[in-house]
Amino acid sequence: MPKKRHAKRSLRPVFYIFCEGEKTEPYYLEHYIRRHCAGFRSVQVNRIKLDDIVKIPKTNRTDPNSLVGLAIKQKSKSPSPDKDQYWCAYDREAENVVHESIHIKAFNAASENGIEVAFSNVCFEVWLLLHKQDGCAPYVSCDDLLKRSALTRYFPGYTKGCRREFESGDIANARMRAVKMNARTCNVKVQELPTKIDPCRLVNLNPYTNFYRLLDAIDVFLECQR
Numbered sequence: 001m002p003k004k005r006h007a008k009r010s011l012r013p014v015f016y017i018f019c020e021g022e023k024t025e026p027y028y029l030e031h032y033i034r035r036h037c038a039g040f041r042s043v044q045v046n047r048i049k050l051d052d053i054v055k056i057p058k059t060n061r062t063d064p065n066s067l068v069g070l071a072i073k074q075k076s077k078s079p080s081p082d083k084d085q086y087w088c089a090y091d092r093e094a095e096n097v098v099h100e101s102i103h104i105k106a107f108n109a110a111s112e113n114g115i116e117v118a119f120s121n122v123c124f125e126v127w128l129l130l131h132k133q134d135g136c137a138p139y140v141s142c143d144d145l146l147k148r149s150a151l152t153r154y155f156p157g158y159t160k161g162c163r164r165e166f167e168s169g170d171i172a173n174a175r176m177r178a179v180k181m182n183a184r185t186c187n188v189k190v191q192e193l194p195t196k197i198d199p200c201r202l203v204n205l206n207p208y209t210n211f212y213r214l215l216d217a218i219d220v221f222l223e224c225q226r
Contacts (some may be wrong), residue, residue, distance in 0.1 A: 013083035015054045015221050017214070018071045020064070020090035023161035025124055026056050029089075031165055032215060033222075053225060054218065064090050064098065064106035071115045085221060086114065087214055092121035092203065094141040100203045107199035118214035119202065125151055127211040130177040131170040135184065136207040175212040182208055 019025040033054055057074070061067045071086045078084050088110060092103065110117050120126050123142035130136065132154040139145040142160075152158050183190045185205050186197070195213075197205070 011080050011083075012053055012225065013080065013085070013221075014052075014078070015085045015218065016071065016074055016087065017054070017056045018059055018061075018067050018074075018086075018088045019056060020059075020062060020067055020088075021124065021160070022058070022060060025089050027161070027163050028124075028128075028166070029056055029214075029218075031163075032171070033218065035165070035168075054222075064088070064103055065109065068106045068110045068113075068115055068117075072109065072113045075113065075115070081114075085116070085217065087116045087118060087217065089118040089124075089211065089214060090120075091123045091142075092119070092206070094122065097141075103203040104199045107202065111199075116214070116217065118209075118211045120209040120211055121203075121206045124209075124211070125149075126207050127174060127178065127209045128155070130174040130181065130209070131166055134177050135181050138206040171215070175215070178209050178212050182210065 017029060019029070057070070059067065059070060061070060067088050067090055071088050075081045075084070075086050088106075090106075092098070107117060109115075122139045123145060125142055125145050126136050126139070129145070129149055129151050133150065136149070139148065146152060146158075155164060158164070179190055179193060182205070183193045185208050186193060188194075202208070
């Protein structure tokens with residue numbers, strides 16, 4: 001008797017996040033996923049590990065072009081690239097660190113290859129500051145922000161790469177504050193804030209962060225996997 005053929009099990013989609021920072025952004029995202037999406041684990045009842053569908057590969061790339069290139073390479077190897085999601089998270093940094101032309105090239109490459117970008121200007125700490133206060137002044141570098149802002153008053157002993165927990169309420173406030181801040185920086189009403197902004201303009205918006213879009217995408221992705 002011929003053996004019965006079993007239908008191939010459909011592959012679950014994977015959410016990839018490529019971070020410029022080796023610790024700060026990955027630690028934040030790992031904490032967010034494990035604490036604020038904890039319900040996912042109970043729903044799945046050990047059928048699948050969360051780490052198997054949300055992956056934050058280790059990278060040592062500080063050039064946004066290289067980071068986007070890693071995401072594109074990963075996507076090219078995927079058996080289901082149309083189902084998977086690919087995000088890169090990186091900062092503007094100071095002009096003397098990364099020239100705006102490099103950022104523009106990275107934005108364009110990401111757009112052409114279906115890679116989403118969580119972008120902060122001037123640094124990721126702008127997003128963290130929004131957890132505690134409305135709006136932000138423009139800063140020329142991360143060092144400038146750490147010296148002149150209230151970040152270290154809100155988070156005593158803060159240094160890049162430290163593990164720190166953030167309350168759900170603070171994250172929700174940061175989401176709302178980021179939208180208002182971005183609208184003010186773009187000189188538009190909140191309801192008129194575009195999702196996509198021309199790279200030549202985006203790279204010079206300061207202060208700016210759309211990191212909340214990455215968190216929103218994670219929420220929707222996990223909800224679809226329940």
